[in-house]
Amino acid sequence: MKIVACYNVKGGIGKTATTVNLAYLAAYEGARTLVWDLDPQGAASFYFRIKPKVKKGGKGLLSGKKALDDVIKGTDYKYLDLIPSDFSYRNLDLALDDFKKSATRLRKILKPLNKEYDYIFLDCPPSISLVSENTLIAADAIIAPTIPTTLSLRTLDQILDFCKKMGIAHDKILTFFSMVDSRKKLHKQIIENPPQNVRVLKSCIPYASDIELMGVHRQPVCVFAKNSRAGKAYQALWDEFKRSY
Amino acid sequence: MFPDQACWLDNEKMETVSAKNMESTNNDSVEFVLKQKADMDAVYELLCREYSLHETFHVQLKRYYLDSFDWRMYQQDIVCGWDVPNNKHHLKVNNNQDIKSQEGVFFIQNKDTGSSLYEFPFDHMPRFSKDISHQTCRQMLDDILGIRAFMPVVIMTVQRKQLLVLNKEHKTLAILQAERYTISGHTVEKCLHDRLIVFPIRGYKKVFKQVLQYITEHLKLPPAGNTLLDEALAAIDQTPDSNAFALTQRLPDSLTTWEATQILLRHLLNVMQANESGLRHAIDTEFLHDYRVAVRRTRSILGQIKHIFPGKLLDYFKREFYWLGTITTPTRDLDMYLLKFDGYMHELPPHLQNDLVPFRLFLERHWKVEHARLCQALDSRRYHKLISQWQQMFASKDMQSQSDTVLLQQTSPQETFNATKPAKQVVSERIRKLYKRVLKEGWMITPESHDETLHELRKTCKKFRYLIEFFHDYYPDKQISRLVKKLKLLQDNLGDFQDLCVQVDQLNCFAEQMRQEGLADTRTIMAMGVLVQKLTARKAAVRAEFGQRFKEFIQTDKKAAFSHTFSLKRTDT
Structure with missing residues (x-):
């Protein structure tokens, strides 16, 4: 089982779209896949048409595998399950803090799912918090989508610093450029000269209306527009990601 | 709808x-x-x-x-x-x-x-x-x-x-x-x-x-x-039976040697025929392997259960089944090299691995030729005649009544005196002889002995094991499985050694052949040379293990247990 965290401090940069599409592609290829929508906004749950509600709230989930088992919902896609979001996740930091070894709690409760799933994707909320720390420690791979702009690159540096401070292996962090607008000169320049202090995947996700339409279709792009630019880009990203790990 | x-x-x-x-x-x-x-x-x-x-x-x-x-x-x-x-x-x-x-x-x-x-x-x-x-x-x-x-x-x-x-x-x-x-x-x-x-x-x-x-x-x-x-x-009246080609018929003590042999040989013919289509279509390598094992076992029975076939008939079938074994050998050898190929690659240091690729192409090319030759042989009149004569042998219960077989018409009763004897008696005698031969040949092998002596022992062990397995119904299960288990370990050692001997010789020949055919450059020949060195080292190691394996076989088997199992004390007349 591989745990993949899709994380960035910034919001609105395509974390959820990345999680949903990569998880869908993994399941499509026959890998048993689970998405945990950790963001109280519940966008991933919305895309999968699943009510953002879990029994006993976030705190209840942290008690162990049984609690997780009870809330896992099958999506419309074979081998793809979801732990839905819940509004109580906004207080997940506090709930985690109540446990001993609070930074590794998530890793501990996910471990028993090892036999059931090949991939677990964590759709992380945009913040630096105990939840982020937990997801980054639990993950075997951390994908940080980055918009090719100066501020986003600055944020990426902050993430790398944060990971370094927590002692997270640098080689499990990778990034790719998201919401790329090929008409913009700055985007082009940054893509041509990517940061050297982190592994950057070559595949880029374009700024495309098909990705926004995910909210209308409530499906991964790769379902309703498999052969679109965005659909192909996610496929390429997934293929490259698998080769990298 | x-x-x-x-x-x-x-x-x-x-x-x-x-x-x-x-x-x-x-x-x-x-x-x-x-x-x-x-x-x-x-x-x-x-x-x-x-x-x-x-x-x-x-x-x-x-x-x-x-x-x-x-x-x-x-x-x-x-x-x-x-x-x-x-x-x-x-x-x-x-x-x-x-x-x-x-x-x-x-x-x-x-x-x-x-x-x-x-x-x-x-x-x-x-x-x-x-x-x-x-x-x-x-x-x-x-x-x-x-x-x-x-x-x-x-x-x-x-x-x-x-x-x-x-x-x-x-x-x-x-x-x-x-x-x-x-x-x-x-x-x-x-x-x-x-x-x-x-x-x-x-x-x-x-x-x-x-x-x-x-x-x-x-x-x-x-x-x-x-x-x-x-x-x-x-x-569609299909039964998924993995044991379809295992001998399920028991051999009662009351059977004559001819009757028991007939059951076994008919079964082996069925195995051959069941595998023929798969080997022709090259579905996987196991079809040819199983076919060859059935041929080898048939030859073993022909050679080991003596005086049940008339001399001329025996000579004919021995010769023809030997031929059948021979024509299947080149394809099987190439199958083996292709199956081992990934292992060969891993034997080499990473920088040499790709140099071996032309060798795979060479093997594949020759495999196609040899397989076509094999199919041709299976289409030949000689093969059809052999199978048809062989089938006639089992057409009726009594061998003497096979009068339509020309060769049988000249049969004298002295040639087939074992045919009507109880199978258990004839087989036990033969097993005892083979056992003695295994011991004799094994003891004679020293670290200085020629490789060929191990090969001879391997062949004797095979004949010995085939007979035990064919006629295991006659002996207590527990003893037989213990004996076969130890024999198997010895055979594994002898088999590995023989395989390595053949591979070392054959790889050298292949390298020369590839050079002559213009299929290998210096790098490929060098990579094959490194491979031969590795295999030679392994061959020496396997050979060194022989003494211990043989000792274990002798010790665990113990003569007394063996004598008891195969009734060394003769009860027959």
């Missing part, structure tokens, strides 16, 4: 889903049988009163159920297959639903529960486990199939209509699939009962139970008692 709504309400032959069945549905699908033609629209209408339903697709598939020649998947309670759209313009897909079948789908299911173990898009029918790139699935198949190939065991057309049970958010809560099956590939197309399959969605157990209850109580459909594969196999 699924006509006659009335049939859904026909409850004459109805069974109900047992409570156990309903409870065991945790994450597994439940299949119902439509005993008569029924209309999917009727299901649609009935369920529509309770749920929001949505038809996603209507598709015609060709399904290939896959298994090895010896039913390895089936024996492990696993159903494996490949679905591919039969005719793409029949495909009707609504609302961009998730459908993988456009490119073909490979699937593995648990035979008992029907639960899906693996399912992923696959654009061609896999032949071997190595064709599968899905890592865990590949591991599972490697363990079960080994080097055996997949073969289609049933081919059917599946007409599938899928309905989703949705909630207000249009989220799928359960899936209904109505399927109609026609078995193709036979002179007459065979239809099986239609099925309605209900798939649960995790986390929506309540809906699943409601749908099941609705189907059983209102539609009164009986649950499928058998898997679809089993039903299909029964329809």
Whole structure:
């Protein structure tokens, strides 16, 4: 089982779209896949048409595998399950803090799912918090989508610093450029000269209306527009990601 | 497509889903049988009163159920297959639903529960486990199939209509699939009962139970008692029997040597014939291997059970089966080198591995030539004559009555004096002789002995083991299995050593041949040289182990136990 965290401090940069599409592609290829929508906004749950509600709230989930088992919902896609979001996740930091070894709690409760799933994707909320720390420690791979702009690159540096401070292996962090607008000169320049202090995947996700339409279709792009630019880009990203790990 | 709504309400032959069945549905699908033609629209209408339903697709598939020649998947309670759209313009897909079948789908299911173990898009029918790139699935198949190939065991057309049970958010809560099956590939197309399959969605157990209850109580459909594969196999009179080519007939003590031998030889002929088609079509290397083993065993019986065949007849069959063994050897040798090729690559340091690639091309090229030669030999008059003469041998119970065989007409009774003796007596005597020979040859081997002496011992051990295995019915199981276990360990050592001897010699010959044929540059020849060095070192190590293995064989076997097992104290006259 591989745990993949899709994380960035910034919001609105395509974390959820990345999680949903990569998880869908993994399941499509026959890998048993689970998405945990950790963001109280519940966008991933919305895309999968699943009510953002879990029994006993976030705190209840942290008690162990049984609690997780009870809330896992099958999506419309074979081998793809979801732990839905819940509004109580906004207080997940506090709930985690109540446990001993609070930074590794998530890793501990996910471990028993090892036999059931090949991939677990964590759709992380945009913040630096105990939840982020937990997801980054639990993950075997951390994908940080980055918009090719100066501020986003600055944020990426902050993430790398944060990971370094927590002692997270640098080689499990990778990034790719998201919401790329090929008409913009700055985007082009940054893509041509990517940061050297982190592994950057070559595949880029374009700024495309098909990705926004995910909210209308409530499906991964790769379902309703498999052969679109965005659909192909996610496929390429997934293929490259698998080769990298 | 699924006509006659009335049939859904026909409850004459109805069974109900047992409570156990309903409870065991945790994450597994439940299949119902439509005993008569029924209309999917009727299901649609009935369920529509309770749920929001949505038809996603209507598709015609060709399904290939896959298994090895010896039913390895089936024996492990696993159903494996490949679905591919039969005719793409029949495909009707609504609302961009998730459908993988456009490119073909490979699937593995648990035979008992029907639960899906693996399912992923696959654009061609896999032949071997190595064709599968899905890592865990590949591991599972490697363990079960080994080097055996997949073969289609049933081919059917599946007409599938899928309905989703949705909630207000249009989220799928359960899936209904109505399927109609026609078995193709036979002179007459065979239809099986239609099925309605209900798939649960995790986390929506309540809906699943409601749908099941609705189907059983209102539609009164009986649950499928058998898997679809089993039903299909029964329809085409196919029995998945992995032991089809194992000798199941017991050899009673009362049999004469001729009668017992006849049973064994007939069985070996069946094995040869069963494997002939597979080796001709090169489905996998095991067909030729099993064919050769049957030939070798036949030769062993001809050589070891003496004085049951008239001399001239024996000479003829010995010569012809020797020929049969010989003509199959080059292809088998090349099979072995190709099977070992990945191992050869790993023997070499990484920078030399690619230099070996021309060797694989050389092997493949020669394999094609040798295989064609083999097929030619199997088409020859000589082969057909041998098989037909051999079959005639078993046409009647009494060998002496085979008067239509010219060679038999000149038989004198002195030549076949063992034929009418009790088999146990003749065989035990022979086993004792072979055992003594194994001991004698084994003791004579010293670290300085020529490699050939080990090869001779290997051949004797093989003959010895064949006889024990053929006639194991005559001896106590426990002793036999203990003896065979130790003998096997000794044989493994001797077999490995012989293999390495042959490989070292043959690789040197191949390198020279490749150079002459202009297929190898200096780098390839060097890589092969390094390989030969590695194999030579391993050969020395295997040879060094021989003494210990032989000692273990002698010690554990113990003469007394052996004498007891094979009644060394003669009771015969």
